[in-house]
Amino acid sequence: VSLIRVKIVVILLVVVAGVLLFALRERRPEEALPEGGVLAEDVGPGVQTVVLVFGDRSASRLVEERREIVVPDDRSERARRILEALAEGPSESGAVRTLPEGTKVRKVVFDGTGGAYVDFSRELVDNHPGGSTGELFTIRSVVQTLARNFPDVETVRFLVEGKEIETIAGHIDASVPMSVEQYE
Amino acid sequence: VWTEASPVTRSYGSPGPSAPLRTGRAWLWTTVVLCALACAAPADAARLVFESDGRSATVETTRDGGAYFNVGDLAAVFGAVRHWNAQTGKMTLTARGRRLTLTPGDPFVALDGSLVNAGGPPVLRGGQVWVPAGFLVGPLARFADAEIVWLPDDGTVHVRHLPPVVRSVTVGEREDGTAIDFGLSGPLEFSVESPSRGSVDVFFSGARLVDSLAVTEGLGYVAAVSVDTVQAGVQARISVAGGAGGYTAVLYRDPYRVEIVLERGRERAAPALKGLAGVKPGAPGRAGGGVETVMIDPGHGGPDAGARGPAGLLEKDVTLRLADQLMDALRRKGFYVFMTRSSDSAVPLGRRAEIANMAAADIFVSLQCDAYPSPVAGGMSVSYYEPPAANAVGGARGAGLVRLDRVEVPPVPDALLWNRMQEDYIGESRALARTIHTSMVDALSLRDRGTERGTYVVLAGCAMPAVLVDVAFITSPAQEQELADPGFLREVASSIANGIAAYRSRVQGG
Secondary structure, three states, X not given: OHHHHHHHHHHHHHHHHHHHHHHHHOOOOOOOOOOOOOOOOOOOOEEEEEEEEEEEOOOOOEEEEEEEEEEOOOHHHHHHHHHHHHHOOOOOOOEEOOOOOOOOEEEXXXXXXXXXXXXXXXXXXXXXXXXXXXXXXXXXXXXXHXXXXXXXXXXXXXXXXXXXXXXXXXXXXXXXXXXXXXXX | OHHXXXXXXXXXXXXXXXXXXXXXXXXXXXXXXXHHHHHHOOOEEEEEEEXXXXXXXXXXXXXXXXXXXXXXXXXXXXXXXXXXEOOOOEEEEEEOOEEEEEOOOOOEEEEOOEEEEXXXXXEEEOOEEEEEHHHHHHHHHHHOOEXXXXXXXXXXEEEEEOOOEEEEEEEEEEOOEEEEEEEEOXXXXXXXXXXXXXXXXXXXXXXXXXXXXXXXOOEOOEEEEEEEEEOOEEEEEEEEOOOOOEEEEEEEOOOOEEEEEEEOOOOOOOOOOOOOOOXXXXXXXXXXXXXXXXXXXXXXXXXXXXXXXXXXXXXXXXXXXXXXXXXXXXXXXXXXXXXXXXXXXXXXXXXXXXXXXXXXXXEEEEEEXXXXXXXXXXXXXXXXXXXXXXXXXXXXXXXXXXXXXXXXXXXXXXXXXXXXXXXXXXXXXXXXXXXXXXXXXXXXXXXXXXXXXEOEHHHHOXXXXXXXXXXXXXXXXXXXXXXXXXXXXHHHHHXXXXXXXXXXXXXXXX
């Protein structure tokens, strides 16, 4: 009897693991959404369609990419996973990565009044390739990705290793929260 | 000096000595008694006359045997900041880097840390501190670098301010070179020239020396400094040891001082700094309504290389080479030109604006290369300042602490005064950006990304029209090649200089 039980548990685990792996692999890139594209469907835990906002190749506009990723129930952790996906870069060729290689998202905190705080690892600053435009697209991409997936977000504050920073690459003031309207 | 004084205002109570009166019941009774006394002896006023410009002000007085003068009024007239320490019962006045501390009932005051005769103890009456005439002609006169005379018969105080004093000279090593710091008692005109590579002369016009000052021990690039009184002022000679590449000279306020930095690095002729004489009164560039002085800011520098091209070209080198070209082009057009850095050195963003403000520059131009993680992106743009969105500063977002694990994020303060300086100049900065942009579009065959707005830190503190020029994308292989070409940089410099000259014509109506 106990042997059968063990077998059932093992089979269940394999099935669950398989489903999870399949869901993780299932990244379906789509072409950029038209202006005012669809907001992410908030389907709670499990697989969720999220919107990642990157830059285009000529640095003239933002492009959106929809992906289905496995997200947890916890809102902060869900936001962290979405930004980690953003940090990995786009999967379609028309888009360009906006977060430097190796950037980790340590924590996301929502203050409940429209403010989001994102704590990045050092690589955000240390590996940033620079340029006003490069810096601007990093900010816009993070701010708009959060705004697309969490419509109540109004401002986003950038932190590195828990501390506030003056700028990401030497140009734009990053010591204040970034407004969703200003960085559209 | 006195033009620095804030307008005479009456501010009773805060920050006067009302705080300690809350500290105990005894004080409460004292207050009642003092108020009664104050009411019994009605307040009077003395007229204070500045002999230099005939300006006059009124100072409230009260009688207690002789006349006593209201310290709050005196502080306002002399442009000093008052601070009342409730714990120690002491009042401190600070102005131009000097410090005067007095205690009601104490016949001594502390002036810049040393104890001197107060000329009679100050008194506390009606929640205010009052000082006798002896205080005015004694410690206050020294505090204000003035001669003060009290004429009780016609109730006037005469103030004749003395020429500024070169008070101190100190030499210190810094990251970017050797700094020689001349401490001053007030603002004055100064000029700097380097008659040979072996010396730099600084002349303080109309200044006087109290003690002879000299530094004979060498430090860094300084072999010796001698300071002497000459006919029309004070002359300092800095003997320069070998290896210095150039110098910069800046006048700072609060306290007033002139800082000369002998910089290491490139062996180049020291730039003439004759135009950098004194700080113009009022908003820079507004006094004469002219556009004369341009501060060029070569982006990045030192350990901060900025962006890097695919072939290895560094943004910090491009911006410095372009700055040199732009300096030449602007000088040919008759501008005074200064740079926030003239070598491969690190200058913090806030300091760049500070240097421009201290030099009273009329225009600030930050030079940058743009960059983007795709080789396809390219073009040039000219940007000006835009403040952070209203919902990003102050308001609910600034109200409390947010906890991130063990990290406490401090609330966002309302933007500091320093950071808001550019807000008064945004309209002019936009006009300047458009003029430079038009000139660049006409002269260069680069893709045009237009004029842009942004919360640029380097522009935020500038008290003058300020723009940021992104010349081209160093991350585009083709544009990297152009940025490495001195001929291209000369064309860019020339088009920016033409734009600045066009702006000057517009402002001056020429």
